Amino acid sequence: MQWASWSDFWAMGGYGLYVWGSYLVTFVAIVLEIILLRHGRKDTLKRLRRMRRWEEQ
Amino acid sequence: MAFNLYYYAAPATFYGLAGRLIPWFAWGAAVLAVIGLYIGFFVAPTDFQQGEAYRVIFIHVPAAWMGMFIYLVMAFWSAIGLAFKTRLSFMMARALAPTGALFTFISLWTGALWGKPMWGAWWVWDARLTSTLILLFLYIGIMALWAAIDDRNRGDKAGALLTLIGAVNVPIIYFSVQWWNTLHQGASIKPSGTSMDEIMLTGMLIMAFAAWFYAIAAALTRVRTLILERERHTDWVKRILEP
Amino acid sequence: MLRFTLTVIRRDLLLAARRRGDWLTSQFFFVMVVSMFPLGIGADPNMLRMIGPGVVWVAALLASLLSLSRLFADDHRDGSLEQMLLSPEPTVLLTLGKALAHWLIYGIPLLIITPVLGIQFALPGEAILILVVSLLIGTPILSLLGSVGAALTLGLRGGGVLLTLLILPLYVPALIFGASAVDATLAGTGAEAHLSLLAAFLVMCLLISPWVAAAALRVSVD
Numbered sequence: 375m376q377w378a379s380w381s382d383f384w385a386m387g388g389y390g391l392y393v394w395g396s397y398l399v400t401f402v403a404i405v406l407e408i409i410l411l412r413h414g415r416k417d418t419l420k421r422l423r424r425m426r427r428w429e430e431q
Numbered sequence: 432m433a434f435n436l437y438y439y440a441a442p443a444t445f446y447g448l449a450g451r452l453i454p455w456f457a458w459g460a461a462v463l464a465v466i467g468l469y470i471g472f473f474v475a476p477t478d479f480q481q482g483e484a485y486r487v488i489f490i491h492v493p494a495a496w497m498g499m500f501i502y503l504v505m506a507f508w509s510a511i512g513l514a515f516k517t518r519l520s521f522m523m524a525r526a527l528a529p530t531g532a533l534f535t536f537i538s539l540w541t542g543a544l545w546g547k548p549m550w551g552a553w554w555v556w557d558a559r560l561t562s563t564l565i566l567l568f569l570y571i572g573i574m575a576l577w578a579a580i581d582d583r584n585r586g587d588k589a590g591a592l593l594t595l596i597g598a599v600n601v602p603i604i605y606f607s608v609q610w611w612n613t614l615h616q617g618a619s620i621k622p623s624g625t626s627m628d629e630i631m632l633t634g635m636l637i638m639a640f641a642a643w644f645y646a647i648a649a650a651l652t653r654v655r656t657l658i659l660e661r662e663r664h665t666d667w668v669k670r671i672l673e674p
Numbered sequence: 675m676l677r678f679t680l681t682v683i684r685r686d687l688l689l690a691a692r693r694r695g696d697w698l699t700s701q702f703f704f705v706m707v708v709s710m711f712p713l714g715i716g717a718d719p720n721m722l723r724m725i726g727p728g729v730v731w732v733a734a735l736l737a738s739l740l741s742l743s744r745l746f747a748d749d750h751r752d753g754s755l756e757q758m759l760l761s762p763e764p765t766v767l768l769t770l771g772k773a774l775a776h777w778l779i780y781g782i783p784l785l786i787i788t789p790v791l792g793i794q795f796a797l798p799g800e801a802i803l804i805l806v807v808s809l810l811i812g813t814p815i816l817s818l819l820g821s822v823g824a825a826l827t828l829g830l831r832g833g834g835v836l837l838t839l840l841i842l843p844l845y846v847p848a849l850i851f852g853a854s855a856v857d858a859t860l861a862g863t864g865a866e867a868h869l870s871l872l873a874a875f876l877v878m879c880l881l882i883s884p885w886v887a888a889a890a891l892r893v894s895v896d
Contacts, residue, residue: 376472376473376474376475376476376477377473383472386483386484386486387477387482387483387484388482388483389482389483389484389548391544392484392487392544392545392547392548393483393484393486393487393544395544396487396490396491396540396541396544396545397487397490399537399540399541400490400494400537400540400541403533403536403537404533404645407529407530407533407649408649411649411652411653411656412652414653414656415652415655415656418656418659418660419659419672422659422660422663422668422672423672425663426663426669426672513889565843565846568839568842568843569843571839572839572840572843573840575836575839575840576826576827576836576840579827579830579831579832579833579836580830585893585894585896588889588893589826589890589893589894592822592826592886592889592890592893593822593826593840595886596822596844596882596883596886597843597844599882600843600844600847603847603875603878604843604846604847606847607846607847607850607851607871608846608850610850610851610854610871611850611854
């Protein structure tokens with residue numbers, strides 16, 4: 375184990391801002407993409423279903 | 432074999448195949464990321480030169496690799512699409528671009544955050560950083576072109592042509608920036624990552640695989656949506672749309 | 675075969691001669707952009723000498739893009755482009771001719787204006803000469819690569835800005851080799867290597883871009 379305590383872990387030897395800044399932004403970016411992907415799929419399905427109903431009428 | 436290939440190249444079958452593959456790749460990416468991060472944060476020792484700051488490497492390098500690699504894959508699908516007029520190839524290229532741009536952005540962002548403590552500057556005009564920035568511009572240009580063209584067929588081919596000419600250009604850009612860099616001395620400091628600990632390398636490679644799996648899952652999800660949209664008048668999509 | 679290319683070039687030159695206002699705009703743009711820099715940065719001759727080559731080069735990129743968005747657009751609007759595409763001659767010759775005509779109309783005047791701008795930026799005579807030579811080799815690259823972008827964005831809304839977005843990244847090698855040739859002259863290390871690389875890039879663009887532009891044109895017009 376590399377760390378004596380949690381605060382040690384978060385401090386990253388004084389480089390906490392840089393290390394956690396990198397990981398946080400990466401995490402947010404990927405979560406955002408996943409949300410957008412799911413949203414896009416649901417959206418498309420909904421839109422296509424609506425179009426289909428409209429075409430049938 | 433050829434028969435199989437054509438079988439899976441049909442959007443209808445590929446839609447199903449992709450749907451079955453996505454969970455595997457997505458969960459694979461998640462598991463690998465957990466293992467990689469565990470190695471990266473708890474097993475890998477402190478770097479004696481860079482201290483803890485080097486731990487950015489576990490996302491920075493995989494992201495940079497994926498940014499470049501996805502562009503190459505896009506160029507591959509574009510070439511296949513133009514040569515064999517396969518619909519699915521163009522859709523793959525379209526599905527890959529946003530994820531590629533995302534990884535390129537992440538590599539730039541983490542590069543800046545790594546560069547600040549190591550080089551004392553958020554940004555240096557070093558060959559790698561600069562050509563990565565240009566790569567991001569290329570991704571943006573290609574996506575802007577797709578967005579501007581309403582006609583699907585034209586958009587596919589125009590984007591493919593631009594992707595290919597970009598792919599030819601990227602090595603030249605990299606070389607030219609390096610050339611320019613040797614001229615303007617001072618910015619060519621590199622992180623001293625020559626002697627990398629084995630466990631660090633392991634962690635990095637595992638993270639690279641996680642990024643790769645994630646990219647596949649994301650691209651497949653996106654391509655499924657594209658397929659649905661483009662094939663909406665076929666019977667099989669109509670069947671899917673039935674409530 | 676080459677006669678077709680020459681016909682395309684002659685036709686474009688004739689059209690440009692009739693519509694003089696059109697192409698002068700781009701030249702004035704070039705001069706004005708370059709002249710803005712000392713006003714924004716300050717008039718210290720040493721600094722001007724340092725940024726001069728890069729500024730002239732960047733302004734040349736922007737000026738060429740400004741005019742490139744119309745490379746095929748006018749012919750497309752009046753239908754003559756489709757006529758030319760229907761002709762039995764290969765499309766490559768058309769796009770090659772178009773790019774060369776663009777260079778003659780927009781590139782050559784830049785070369786003539788450049789020495790004056792070089793003097794404004796306190797560049798010594800030798801550096802001005804190399805700057806002109808680098809633009810002589812480099813501006814055809816801008817026309818050739820730009821013709822690809824013009825073909826891709828033909829008839830799109832916001833085509834001009836889009837063209838800039840697509841093509842500027844591809845211009846990077848030309849910008850670097852061109853501007854660094856002048857820098858090297860100023861530093862006294864000789865510009866041959868840079869100019870050779872620039873020329874190699876030109877040859878490559880000459881061999882590849884007309885084909886890509888032709889393919890793009892077919893995609894855009896169909």
